[in-house]
Structures are given as structure tokens and as C-alpha cells.
Amino acid sequence: MLQQVKCYPVNKLRYFFETDGNNQGILVFFELYNGIFLLEFERARRTDNETRCKGECMSQEEILARLKSAIEEMDSELAEAAARDAVATGIEPLIAINDGLAKGMQTMSDLFDEGEMFVPQLVVAAEAFEAAVTILKAAIPEADKHTAVRGKVLICTVQGDIHDIGKNIVKTMLSASGFEVFDLGRDVPTETVVEKAKELQVDIIAGAALMTTTMPSQRDIITILKEDGIRDQFKCMFGGAPVSPDWVEKIGGDAYAETASEAVTKAKALMVELGR
Secondary structure: OOOOEEEEEEEOOEEEEEEOOOOEEEEEEEEEEOOEEEEEEEEEEOOOOOOOOOHHHOOHHHHHHHHHHHHHOOOHHHHHHHHHHHHHOOOOHHHHHHHHHHHHHHHHHHHHHOOOOOHHHHHHHHHHHHHHHHHHHHOOOHHHHOOOOOOEEEEEEEOOOOOOHHHHHHHHHHHHOOOEEEEOOOOEOHHHHHHHHHHHOOOEEEEEOOOHHHHHHHHHHHHHHHHOOOHHHOEEEEEOOOOOHHHHHHHOOOEEOOOHHHHHHHHHHHHHHOOO
16 A cells, blocks of 8 residues: 655646655556546656656657657557657647657658568558557647648548558658548549548549559549549549559659658649649
């Protein structure tokens, strides 16, 4: 049982309680997050000179480094913990995403492009990224969410195609670069793609085809946009293993991306063409 408990206010949202006795005990953190009190328990040994706080005693640079390392280490738990510390210390969520998580994801993407990292590792890193981003995005004030977006992208694997690993990696990299991404999933009917693009008022439609037999579905997206008289309202970017720049040009697409990093570069360029 706890003989004595001391309370140390960390900030207006987080309180730290520590048992007294031999510098050893249970550390309990009560954190107010999105209107809900979260409890964290940590069994630790403390010396008299050690700090009585957790992430709040770290500098912004240290927390950003932890966020970056969590992605590079493919550690979802570490990424979530670092994200919570970023929120608790008052680091702006977009700074945490762009200067922490996104840098880690860029490292992983570069290693993948260089052949030093493989798809399973990139997928796990993407999961860690998404877990931390969920925490950070919840802390962005509603008034700031629109201004924080670089552009809106609708992404999917086209009709008839059930592969989605590559698409998911592209989605994560676009999110890491400040785009608001709407993922429709895989094997998405062409008509649904166009309807959702109109409904969500996106800037870019990105469609992946991983089989030669499903490549025509990319062309069909362009065809329906033209038939509906709205082709000029969207930029269309396509990719996938069998897809080539010549194919994208032939069907009237706006950009071809071979890798996730290239998809980000091309998406940024398309937004410039749109004047946004």
C-alpha cells in the first residue's frame, strides 16, 4: 500500500503523483486529454537529484528527436508516448508532425528507395507514424485545421485491384508532408472515385494499379471526369508496378509517380499548378 503520496503539478493539463519512501515506488500520471483523464503507471527508482517529471522535463528538440527515432525504430508505443509528451509540453502539433515524425518517415522512405529497407519494415514504420499522428491531430484547434493542410488528395487502388501496400505507403508519405488524404481503400469502383472526389472537393485524385489488367481503370477515371465536364477541376496522378510515364501521358493523366517520395514531390508540383 502507499504510505504517503505527493502531488506535483506539471502543467494545467497534467498532474504527477509519486509515492514517498526510499526513492522508489509507483509513479502515477493523470493527464487530461480531450476531456478524458488518462492514467499512466510507471514503477521506477528515483534519486534525490533526479527530476520529478516525465516528458515535460525534456526540451522541444529532445521530444522531436524521440518522435523521429520512434519512426526509424518502427516502434508504435514509443511514437505514441512521444506524441503525448509533445502535446503535454505544448509543442504545436504541426511542428511535432513535420519536424519529428515526418523526418523519421523520410529517413525510412529514403532507405527504401536505396534498397536498404523493405516493404514490411516500411509498413510497420507507417503504422507507428499513423498512431502518433492520430494523437497529435486531435490536439490541433479546429480553427487551425484548414490552414494546416497543404492540399486534399483522394487515394485508392483502382477497380479490380486488391493490392494496397504501396498505396498505403504513399498515403502515409503524403500525410507526413502536410496533405489531407482521403483513402478509399482498394478495388474502388471508378464511379465511386469520381463521386467522392466531387463530394470531398479534393485537389488531386491518386489511383494505383498493380496489375496490367487493372490499368484501364485509371483511364476510366479520366474518361468519366471528361464526360461529366469536370476534368479541369482535378489533377490526376497515377502509379503502380506496371504503370509507366508513357501510359499516364497516353490516358491524359497529370503526373506519374514511381515511388512514395516521388508521389510527394509530384503532388506538391500539382498544387503549384493549381495555384494553391
